[in-house]
Amino acid sequence: MKIAIRLDDITPEMDWPKFHRFRELLDRYGIRPLIGVIPENRDDTVAGSSDGAPADFFQYVRSLRDNGWSVAMHGCYHRYVTKKGGIFPLNDFSEFAGVPYETQRLTLQKGRRILSEKGIDTDLFMAPAHSYDKNTLKALREAGFTKVTDGFGSRPYRMSGLIFYPISFRKSTSLEKKEGFTTFVVHTNTMEERDFTRYEELFEKAAKKGTENDPAASPFEFISYGEYLDAEAKDRGCFGRIREYLQAKIKHFFVKRMRSGS
Numbered sequence: 081m082k083i084a085i086r087l088d089d090i091t092p093e094m095d096w097p098k099f100h101r102f103r104e105l106l107d108r109y110g111i112r113p114l115i116g117v118i119p120e121n122r123d124d125t126v127a128g129s130s131d132g133a134p135a136d137f138f139q140y141v142r143s144l145r146d147n148g149w150s151v152a153m154h155g156c157y158h159r160y161v162t163k164k165g166g167i168f169p170l171n172d173f174s175e176f177a178g179v180p181y182e183t184q185r186l187t188l189q190k191g192r193r194i195l196s197e198k199g200i201d202t203d204l205f206m207a208p209a210h211s212y213d214k215n216t217l218k219a220l221r222e223a224g225f226t227k228v229t230d231g232f233g234s235r236p237y238r239m240s241g242l243i244f245y246p247i248s249f250r251k252s253t254s255l256e257k258k259e260g261f262t263t264f265v266v267h268t269n270t271m272e273e274r275d276f277t278r279y280e281e282l283f284e285k286a287a288k289k290g291t292e293n294d295p296a297a298s299p300f301e302f303i304s305y306g307e308y309l310d311a312e313a314k315d316r317g318c319f320g321r322i323r324e325y326l327q328a329k330i331k332h333f334f335v336k337r338m339r340s341g342s
């Protein structure tokens with residue numbers, strides 16, 4: 081499988097040492113990820129050490145973009161205002177799902193304006209908590225977005241006038257599959273030592289693919305997000321939508337059970 085990486089919760093307040101550590105790892109293996117930038121962060125839980133924070137956050141984001149990194153708008157304030165999961169219910173809280181259409185449209189347009197004023201124009205949306213509803217999709221189109229990083233599947237798909245770039249349902253399964261594309265969702269802020277080690281092992285294994293050091297040839301490879309954006313999108317029908325909704329419900333159930341320790 082071709083695996084792209086996305087980094088969520090990119091803000092001036094994030095944990096910079098962890099971010100830089102993961103960035104250096106990506107740089108070493110030539111992987112350019114997608115970053116989800118929060119236009120105006122109002123979520124206090126996205127916080128960490130400011131060691132190594134750039135003097136001008138948005139200038140730094142522009143420099144990453146100029147280096148080939150892809151940029152998405154990650155909500156507007158990253159503040160959860162409803163207890164809804166919408167049509168991709170991985171979580172039961174949202175900045176958008178369940179909010180009236182007009183408010184969603186204004187919030188999306190505001191976020192886009194904030195980024196644009198900082199020299200960052202993107203038509204790719206990353207929903208906080210992965211949650212959005214039908215009104216979000218309509219509001220996204222109205223606000224000029226064309227792409228969404230979310231959903232399940234093995235290649236990009238077209239739905240409701242937008243192109244979706246699926247994320248991994250289960251990382252271990254994605255690592256076994258040969259065909260298709262997916263995205264690994266990474267929150268550098270909450271990464272622990274073992275997570276850095278695990279990613280380094282995976283990148284190393286993929287880098288050996290096809291060389292004499294890897295006679296078994298790992299079935300997966302890591303790609304830059306831009307390559308994913310270039311992949312052909314297929315139409316998603318009714319059956320695919322229902323399957324995705326149920327998969328998200330199942331994942332939500334298991335993640336919640338795991339977190340509650342039962």
Ligand SMILES: [Zn+2]
Pocket residue numbers: 088089154158208209
């Ligand atoms: Zn987030």
